Amino acid sequence: xxxxxxPCAHCEEMMQPYxxxxxxxxxxxxxxxxxxKCAWCRKRYRFEESLRIYVRQAVSKDPMPAELKEKLxxxxxxxx
Amino acid sequence: xxxxxxxxxxxxxxNAAGPDAARLATEARDRVRFEEEALGLSDxxxxxxxxxxxxxxxxxxxxxxxxxxxxxxxxSYTPGTNLRAWLLRILTNLNIDRGRRxxxxxxxxxxxxxxxxxxxxxxxxxxxxxxxxxxxxxxxxDNIVSALSxxxxxxxxxxxxxxxxDFSYQDAAQILGIPIGTVMSRLHRGRRILKRExxxxxxxxxxxxxxxxxxx
Numbered sequence: 001x002x003x004x005x006x007p008c009a010h011c012e013e014m015m016q017p018y019x020x021x022x023x024x025x026x027x028x029x030x031x032x033x034x035x036x037k038c039a040w041c042r043k044r045y046r047f048e049e050s051l052r053i054y055v056r057q058a059v060s061k062d063p064m065p066a067e068l069k070e071k072l073x074x075x076x077x078x079x080x
Numbered sequence: 081x082x083x084x085x086x087x088x089x090x091x092x093x094x095n096a097a098g099p100d101a102a103r104l105a106t107e108a109r110d111r112v113r114f115e116e117e118a119l120g121l122s123d124x125x126x127x128x129x130x131x132x133x134x135x136x137x138x139x140x141x142x143x144x145x146x147x148x149x150x151x152x153x154x155x156s157y158t159p160g161t162n163l164r165a166w167l168l169r170i171l172t173n174l175n176i177d178r179g180r181r182x183x184x185x186x187x188x189x190x191x192x193x194x195x196x197x198x199x200x201x202x203x204x205x206x207x208x209x210x211x212x213x214x215x216x217x218x219x220x221x222d223n224i225v226s227a228l229s230x231x232x233x234x235x236x237x238x239x240x241x242x243x244x245x246d247f248s249y250q251d252a253a254q255i256l257g258i259p260i261g262t263v264m265s266r267l268h269r270g271r272r273i274l275k276r277e278x279x280x281x282x283x284x285x286x287x288x289x290x291x292x293x294x295x296x
Contacts, residue, residue: 016268020242022249047199047212051275052243054216058224059244064126068140072122072147076115 008034011041019049114154118147121164128168128245131228132175132237142178146171162251169255172237198275201282219278223285227277235270238263243271 011034017023018031035042126143133139149170150157157166202215228236241252242263249267253260 016271017264020249020267022264043212044196044199047196047215050213050216051198054219055224055228055274056244058219058221059131059228060127061221062127062130062136062225064123064143065140068126068143069122071144072119075144075148075151076119077111077151 008038008041011035011038012044015045015048018045019052110159111154114157114159115151117163118150118154118167121167122147124164124245125167125171128240129171131225131240131244132172134229142171142174145174149174165247165251165255168241168245168247172255198279198282201279205282219282220285223278223281227274227281230277230281231270231273235266235273238266239270239274242267 011031014023014027014031018028023031035045122143125146126139129143129146130136130139133142146167150167157163199212199215202218203210205218228239231239237256238252241247241255242249247255249260249263253263256263
């Protein structure tokens with residue numbers, strides 16, 4: 001049986017909007033009720049959330065080069 | 081001439097200069113304010129650009145062109161609205177116009193088969209089950225940057241705007257000029273593709289490491 005055939009499929013469908021805070025209050029309660037009793041779904045939600053935070057941190061480590069910042073400031077239109 | 085000088089000029093125009101001078105001074109003050117506000121957002125704009133573009137050089141070019149265009153057409157920005165989204169709208173349009181993005185065929189492997197594939201890959205790499213929070217740390221920064229750049233551009237755009245740029249679905253829809261439903265479906269599929277790419281990149285790293293060990 002795959003994850004799509006089991007009763008957790010609905011919880012999985014709600015995972016992305018749940019983590020994006022896009023669910024209604026009622027849907028949120030529904031997801032949380034399932035998460036409270038289902039260790040498998042909790043594990044998936046936790047992994048998804050950790051991954052998202054980790055990806056965001058990893059790609060944000062690349063700072064803007066200082067020379068580029070100077071070039072942008074030089075693009076300003078001079079005042080008459 | 082500083083913003084402060086301009087502000088004083090706008091508040092107290094000399095009688096001799098007349099209303100035209102006052103209007104010009106107000107406009108100059110608004111422009112300086114716009115430029116300073118836009119430059120203040122440059123780190124955030126760059127962070128998004130860096131991953132929308134295919135390389136660092138392209139990101140640099142795109143950001144410069146975006147700011148050059150923004151400074152020229154500052155009057156079309158409505159003060160009080162989301163300036164970061166306005167700048168990103170210019171940037172994504174330039175990116176599309178230039179056709180600078182990697183044109184890849186979306187990967188059509190059976191992504192739906194097992195969305196937990198990446199976790200399994202990472203967890204099995206050291207032979208013991210691990211915390212969800214810890215297991216992601218087995219991915220290197222290179223793994224992530226490389227996997228993200230391999231996600232087809234339509235999907236990557238929404239991931240970069242929402243997950244890295246912190247834009248709402250609504251803002252991302254406006255920036256990209258697509259319906260909000262499309263943002264949601266691309267985001268959903270894009271995150272799955274990213275996970276598949278991360279698993280593949282992680283695998284390749286493992287293979288490379290094993291090869292190196294054998295050859296020494």
